[in-house]
Amino acid sequence: xxxxxGLDAAILGACSAAATHAxxxxxxxxIPEEAVQALQAHKLMGLLVPAALDGPGYQMSQVASVCHALxxxxxSSAMIYAMHQIQVACxxxxxxxxxxxxxxxxxxxxxxxxxGSVTSEVGTGGNIHVSVCAVDxxxxxxxxxxxxxTVSYGTRSDALLITARRNARAAGNDQVMVVAMRGDYTLxxxxxxDALGMRGTCSExxxxxxxxxxxxxxxxxxxxxxxxxMLPVSHLLWASVWLGIATGAVxxxxxxxxxxxxxxxxxxxLSHRLARxxxxxxxxxxxxxxxxxxxxxxFAAGARSLTLGFTADMNNLKTTxxxxxxxxxQHAFMxxxxxxxxxxxxxxxxxxxxxxxxxxxxINNDRMLESTGNLLLMQRPTLGVL
Numbered sequence: 382x383x384x385x386x387g388l389d390a391a392i393l394g395a396c397s398a399a400a401t402h403a404x405x406x407x408x409x410x411x412i413p414e415e416a417v418q419a420l421q422a423h424k425l426m427g428l429l430v431p432a433a434l435d436g437p438g439y440q441m442s443q444v445a446s447v448c449h450a451l452x453x454x455x456x457s458s459a460m461i462y463a464m465h466q467i468q469v470a471c472x473x474x475x476x477x478x479x480x481x482x483x484x485x486x487x488x489x490x491x492x493x494x495x496x497g498s499v500t501s502e503v504g505t506g507g508n509i510h511v512s513v514c515a516v517d518x519x520x521x522x523x524x525x526x527x528x529x530x531t532v533s534y535g536t537r538s539d540a541l542l543i544t545a546r547r548n549a550r551a552a553g554n555d556q557v558m559v560v561a562m563r564g565d566y567t568l569x570x571x572x573x574x575d576a577l578g579m580r581g582t583c584s585e586x587x588x589x590x591x592x593x594x595x596x597x598x599x600x601x602x603x604x605x606x607x608x609x610x611m612l613p614v615s616h617l618l619w620a621s622v623w624l625g626i627a628t629g630a631v632x633x634x635x636x637x638x639x640x641x642x643x644x645x646x647x648x649x650x651l652s653h654r655l656a657r658x659x660x661x662x663x664x665x666x667x668x669x670x671x672x673x674x675x676x677x678x679x680f681a682a683g684a685r686s687l688t689l690g691f692t693a694d695m696n697n698l699k700t701t702x703x704x705x706x707x708x709x710x711q712h713a714f715m716x717x718x719x720x721x722x723x724x725x726x727x728x729x730x731x732x733x734x735x736x737x738x739x740x741x742x743x744i745n746n747d748r749m750l751e752s753t754g755n756l757l758l759m760q761r762p763t764l765g766v767l
């Protein structure tokens with residue numbers, strides 16, 4: 382699937398499956414199995430695997446396009462896909478020199494594996510850069526046990542990327558990341574996921590017990606993985622998902638207004654709301670497209686240190702898009718009125734609104750803005766050029 386039209390056809394197939402079951406997924410709070418199977422059937426799970434490993438070798442911007450399109454059909458399906466690709470990106474950028482992880486990437490392509498992550502932990506206050514649990518390694522074997530507050534789609538994952546202290550003597554921020562295959566770990570459920578939105582991600586809490594080999598530990602510190610790959614890719618792909626959800630909502634508002642014009646023969650007084658919403662979408666799309674253009678060559682070049690300015694830019698992308706998407710949907714909501722408010726309406730926007738309420742708290746915006754402000758204080762002011 383090297384041609385762009387082949388990718389487009391695959392995206393359409395996955396979106397169709399996601400759209401058909403989106404309301405049921407949201408109502409019941411179940412993993413969108415049909416969408417996941419469609420993504421696998423259309424060979425979309427290994428897009429970032431490089432050609433050197435017989436993968437498609439697509440750019441991050443192309444993966445973002447899948448996230449954006451899928452989110453217009455089902456936010457939960459798109460978020461699961463984005464989270465999976467974040468894990469793949471981490472292995473591509475930081476495990477490519479390891480035979481074990483190279484073989485895993487080939488397996489992702491050949492078997493269309495679904496990868497999840499275990500970065501949250503009881504006792505860390507939501508800080509993924511600190512771990513309580515530690516890897517216990519001896520004679521080539523490795524073990525760990527982690528009490529995770531959330532493991533999105535954990536029961537459906539084929540492998541989990543788990544953060545932990547390097548060993549029992551290491552400081553909390555001296556972390557590594559371990560790739561655990563399904564047969565290497567057990568999950569003991571500790572909390573459920575009856576959430577306001579993103580209900581299909583099934584982000585339940587688990588006690589994760591892993592027993593495998595030392596080869597499964599990624600060969601670089603987690604601090605490098607997080608700073609160089611995990612966080613920027615998360616911001617880019619999450620923003621693509623949120624923008625897709627907002628786009629889907631605004632498209633419903635557009636259809637509603639067209640219906641009103643057709644039925645009543647005059648332009649609605651609420652058309653200015655549609656104009657505002659589309660303007661916000663265009664603003665966010667331009668911002669996201671530029672960020673993806675900036676990051677594509679960075680990812681293609683492999684893991685490397687990012688400038689403070691680039692990191693601050695990625696952080697601001699996340700906070701800006703997460704807030705403006707909600708504003709755009711609010712405009713769409715006002716256009717459709719009671720039809721947006723009702724769950725049984727073809728113009729219902731409840732799911733879109735609820736899913737997007739998760740955006741500002743996925744890495745809390747207040748915490749991120751404080752961190753970004755500190756980064757900006759460390760930079761020398763520059764004169765912008767248009």
